Amino acid sequence: MIEVSGLTKRYGPATAVDDLSFQVRPGLVTGFLGPNGAGKTTTLRLILGLEPPSAGRALVHGRPYPELRDPLLRVGALLDAGAVQGDRSARDHLRWLAASNGIGPRRVAEVLELSGLTGVARRRVGRFSLGMRQRLGIAAALLGDPEVLVFDEPVNGLDPEGVRWIRDLLRARATEGRTVLVSSHLISEMALTADHLIVVARGRLLADTPLAGLTARFPTLEDAYLSLTSGHVDYRGVA
Numbered sequence: 001m002i003e004v005s006g007l008t009k010r011y012g013p014a015t016a017v018d019d020l021s022f023q024v025r026p027g028l029v030t031g032f033l034g035p036n037g038a039g040k041t042t043t044l045r046l047i048l049g050l051e052p053p054s055a056g057r058a059l060v061h062g063r064p065y066p067e068l069r070d071p072l073l074r075v076g077a078l079l080d081a082g083a084v085q086g087d088r089s090a091r092d093h094l095r096w097l098a099a100s101n102g103i104g105p106r107r108v109a110e111v112l113e114l115s116g117l118t119g120v121a122r123r124r125v126g127r128f129s130l131g132m133r134q135r136l137g138i139a140a141a142l143l144g145d146p147e148v149l150v151f152d153e154p155v156n157g158l159d160p161e162g163v164r165w166i167r168d169l170l171r172a173r174a175t176e177g178r179t180v181l182v183s184s185h186l187i188s189e190m191a192l193t194a195d196h197l198i199v200v201a202r203g204r205l206l207a208d209t210p211l212a213g214l215t216a217r218f219p220t221l222e223d224a225y226l227s228l229t230s231g232h233v234d235y236r237g238v239a
């Protein structure tokens with residue numbers, strides 16, 4: 001369970017996240033949608049304790065993320081798949097992460113297999129394509145077999161097979177009763193993947209609803225999303 005209440009983040013005079021409150025419940029894939037600059041990544045960073053909020057709070061398993069013991073075993077996150085040291089092999093990268101979190105090498109082999117990277121495990125990450133980096137980031141998120149998954153744009157750069165893999169993975173994790181929060185700009189993909197949607201714009205909550213609640217009055221989720229966000233797009237700060 002993730003609980004966000006009154007969450008606010010200001011950067012100087014700009015408010016990136018504005019008094020946001022929502023819950024992400026276990027057993028569902030919750031899609032996190034919004035226009036460019038809506039505050040999605042900032043919200044995920046606040047949930048993961050990568051930045052302090054200006055006001056409000058975000059709790060994971062009932063605690064602020066920085067207070068979790070063995071965080072990698074509790075929460076798996078994919079934020080910036082590019083942020084990996086390029087001179088390490090995929091296997092060494094995962095082994096290093098695993099060792100620093102008390103996870104054994106057997107689990108590294110498992111997540112390499114799970115993410116389709118076994119054949120390239122010894123290759124330097126610097127030579128990986130964007131899609132392979134995404135898979136590596138997801139492998140890292142799965143290392144601790146966590147109950148909560150937080151993925152920012154996980155299908156970015158993935159080929160159709162990879163997109164299907166992510167969709168099935170998120171679905172399977174939710175079916176096991178885990179908490180899954182996933183942001184995406186691909187509305188058609190969210191229509192296939194998500195059970196529940198949280199939509200934000202300009203840092204504020206626009207909708208917190210089951211997927212069916214949003215699509216009932218529109219032919220497609222894209223139509224519903226565009227109707228909901230029309231008039232809320234201003235790309236503050238986006239060059």
Ligand SMILES: Nc1ncnc2c1ncn2[C@@H]1O[C@H](COP(=O)(O)OP(=O)(O)OP(=O)(O)O)[C@@H](O)[C@H]1O
Pocket residue numbers: 011014015016034035036037038039040041042043235236237238
């Ligand atoms: N470190 C920062 N300093 C100043 N402004 C920031 C910082 N991080 C984010 N912002 C601003 O906060 C706003 C929200 O950005 P954020 O990246 O959270 O949006 P997003 O919904 O993830 O966008 P996108 O869909 O384009 O990735 C933007 O206006 C952005 O420029």
